[in-house]
Amino acid sequence: MPTLHWIGKDKVINHHMDVPFKVxxxxxxxxxxTQTDQETNSGNKIIHGDNLEALKxxxxxxxGQIDCIYIDPPYNTGNEGWVYNDNVNDPKIKKWLGQVVGKESEDLSRHDKWLCMMYPRIKLLHKLLSDDGAIFISIDDNEYSNLKLLCDDIFGYPNCIGPIIQNKMNAKNDTVNVQKNHxxxxxYRKKGTVTEGTKVNPSIINKQWITKEVFEEDGEYYYVNDSITTRGEGGILNARTNLGYTVYYNPETKEKIAIQDYDVELAKTSNNEDELYTTDENLVSLGYxxxxxPKVRGKLGCWTWSLDKFNDQQKEIIITGKKGSYAVKxxxxxxxxxxFGEEGKFFIQMISFGNSRSIINFSTNDGTNELNNIMGESNIFDNPKNINMLEYLISLIPxxxxxxxxxxxxSGSTAQAVLSLNKKDKGNRKFICIEMMDYAETITAERTRRVISGYNYSGNKKEVVSTFPINITTLKKADKIxxxxNELKQESKFKDVKIESSGNExxxxxxxxxxxxxxxxxxSFDFYELGQPMFLKDGNLNELVGVERIRQYVYYTETKTPLTSSKHKDNKHFLGKxxxxxxxxxxxxxEVTTLDHTxxxxxxxxxxxxxxxADNCxxxxxxxxxxxxxxxxxxxDITRF
Known part of the structure; x- marks a missing residue:
């Protein structure tokens, strides 16, 4: 499989292990x-701090507990002003520290810096993701190809289940040659869980409410599914020789019967219907x-139901169409x-399960407008994500x-999307949002507070108050206009009054x-800051973090599971089993502790x-x-990770 190499790769592959663990x-x-000093224990978290340290x-x-990850990292466009700050212990990389990553023609190492920044973060995200979870990463053309190979390296090529293309619906000459609308x-999924032999459970499922027309027959109601035929490469009679039976149907009585009226052995090679089938003339004479x-790409086709299943479950079969174009469904x-009934017809609403669309239409302008309304001011954050898009992606996780x-x-779009989706479908999802910039409190958390509590927003509406045709009569009464x-300008109802021409008016x-x-x-949510490191520079434990957090750390390093505060009858030093x-x-x-018989x-x-x-033994x-x-x-002997 192709692999990706860049300056500094060998230095960052294990950099996530060198990052100090902080509480x-x-x-x-x-x-x-209501804001309080107490933890809400809601499971919703906003964390202010470097995301590499926060992830650790x-x-x-x-x-292994995170079900869904969505990230919108820097696209590395050359206009973002992002800075490489990971303190990797290598002279070639240290010289990048604190430098704004430049444009394509100005900074020949800009892609190397981006990959060095992303690799350890994706490694930790992979560790956090549950076995049946999925990660969504928004990106544009600048780093898409690099990100794809990087994720292939960490997640494995077979676990790529994308990409999804977002139609932004508002391109504005992003490039000289091709207008970028996407x-x-x-x-990616964490790993494919195989069940039923070779079937891989889907990591994402598109659920949506659909309305189907319903029909009535003898007091019973039903809706019609697809035909019981196959259209794929394997859906030909040569490959599935036992599924080519003929359905004999009487249009008058609605009776139907399936008969194997063909040479099964010859069906392995022949695609000549006249040569293969022998029509039951007795049934034909009775009106069947x-x-x-139907044929598949010029070859004889087959059904998806076996002959016995068809005859045993005939009630579940309906024949539609007319002679020459009947469909067995x-x-x-x-x-x-x-x-429910509507305009003389019957319908039913139901949830449909299927695959995600590969192209989704969500305007980026909608994300900006939503944030402006919430915060009551414009241009406080560049390119916030469309909430409806995030709701759609999160809802794909079953x-x-x-x-x-x-x-x-x-800006906290993911937190809002989780809360909004929960309200719509009565879910109990939790969000964890990490932001290193100072606006983690003033924008990320403030936005979340406002959508939790509800907010007022003001918008402007342009109203046409009066119209006048452009003619001599209008000119004669110009003073009145x-x-x-002037009178309208004085009214408090209007913020801005103008005289404009439009067409002939x-x-x-x-x-x-x-x-x-x-x-x-x-x-609810809890707001956190990155605190003290677990270990001091001399390698000793940092007692300022507290004994309970040290205990949690040690138990995790041993078991890779969280330490729970359950009641037990053991001594106070017992962690768990x-x-x-x-x-x-x-x-x-x-005091110094000793492991002894006491x-x-x-x-x-x-x-x-x-x-x-213990300290001694x-x-x-x-x-x-x-x-x-x-x-x-x-x-x-305490493990560092």
């Missing part, structure tokens, strides 16, 4: 309109019409209570309790302000193996081997 410090909670801080609680959404599978019966992560949160214009127009109330979405191994962290802030006597949990952390190697005890010295 998250709670700043405040926001619960349905999430690992102990969220590794952006890409690169889409033979219906055979499946029908699905529905409950009468689910059917889990209404999904945890959704956005590590390039920007001017007086009317003179218009007096006024602009009125519209105040609208947007209903609250409801919900995982895969029949009991873990203890014998640690005190103000400590063993306080342990209550029975397990096949024991992993015990007085047990013999033979004793520990005999009792399956593993001693780990603090801080030397």
């Amino acid at each position: 998250l410090e709670h700043s405040y909670g926001f619960d349905n309109g 801080a999430l690992l102990p609680e969220y590794e 952006e890409f959404i690169v889409l 019409i033979p219906i055979r599978p 499946k029908r699905t019966f529905v409950e009468k209570s689910d059917v 889990n209404q309790n999904a945890i959704v992560l956005d590590s390039f949160a920007g 001017v007086n009317q214009y 003179i218009l007096i127009t006024g602009v009125t302000e519209i105040i609208d109330k947007v209903e609250p979405l409801g919900g 995982h895969n029949d191994t009991a873990y203890y962290f014998h640690y005190e802030l103000d 400590f063993l006597a306080t342990m209550k949990t029975k397990a096949e193996q024991y992993v015990i952390y 007085l047990l013999t190697k033979d004793f520990m081997t005999k009792h399956n005890i593993i001693f780990k010295k603090i801080p030397r």
Whole structure:
């Protein structure tokens, strides 16, 4: 498989492991309109800090737990003013620190910098993603090809299930030669989960409400599905020789019967209907019409139902069309209570499951207008994402309790999309948004507060107050028109009054302000800052982070699972039991701890193996081997990741 190489790749492949682990410090909670010092424990988080460090801080609680990731990283257009700041320990890369990444003709290493920035972040996102989760990455032509190969490297080429193309619907001469109307959404799953032999479960499913026409027969209601025929390469009689039976249909009585009236062995090679089939003339004489599978690319076709299934489940089959163009279709019966009538017809509404569209139409202007309305001012953030688009992408994840992560949160569009989607479909999704810039509080969090609580927004509406045809009569009463214009200017109803010409008319127009109330979405979130590192520069534990966070860190490094605060009857140093191994962290802030027989006597949990952390150990190697005890010295043996 092709691989991607760039300056600094060998230095950043494992850079995510060199980044110091920092804890998250709670700043405040926001619960349905009220800000508090207490954590809401809602699961919704906004984190202010470098996303590489923040992603690492999430690992102990969220590794393998994130169901949906959406990110909108810098597109590297040369006009964004983004800076490479990852402190990679290499002279070639250190010289990039703090420098604004330039344009194509000015900065020959601009793509290398972008890839060095993205690689460790995608690595951590891959760790956080659940096995059946999916990641969506918005990007444009500048880095699409590089991003695709980078994700192939981390996720694996077979796990690419995109791209989706966004039709922006508002191109404005983005380039000299081709007007760009699109952006890409690169889409990968964590891994394909195989069930039923070779079938891979879908990571994304498009669910949408559809309306189907319903028909009534003998007091029962049904809708019509597609024909029971195949159109693919394997859907020919040569390949599926037992599925070429003839359906004999009586248009008068509506009776139907399937008969295998052809040479099955000859069907392996022949595509001559006259040579292969023998029509049942007795049935024809009784008014039955033979219906055979339609041809596929000039070859004899076949049905998707077996002969026995057809004859056993005839009630589920309906013949539509007329002689010469009959279609054999499946029908699905529905409950009468689910059917509604409209203009003399019957209908049913239902959720349809299928594949996502490969091209989606969402205007980027709508994202800007929405943010302007929420914040009450214009141009506070460049290119915020379309909320409806994000709702659509998140809804593709077949889990209404999904945890959704956005590590390039920007204006907070993803948080709003999650809250909005939950309100629409009664879901219980959670969002985690990370933003390194200072506007994490003033824009990202403020936007989220406003949509949770509801907000007023003002818009302008241009009204035509008076019209006058352009002719001699109008010119004679010019003074009256001017007086009317001056009077309207004095009215508080209008913000702006103008006299304009349009075609063959003179218009007096006024602009009125519209105040609208947007209903609250409801919900809560907690705001965090990146706090202290877990380890000091000398390698010792940083006691300022607190013992409980140290315990959580140690348990995660051992089990790759989060430490839960469940009740137990063991000593206070017991962490938990995982895969029949009991873990203890014998640690005190103000004293040296020792693993000895006295400590063993306080342990209550029975397990096949024991992993015990302490400052010192007085047990013999033979004793520990005999009792399956593993001693780990603090801080030397605590894993750094």
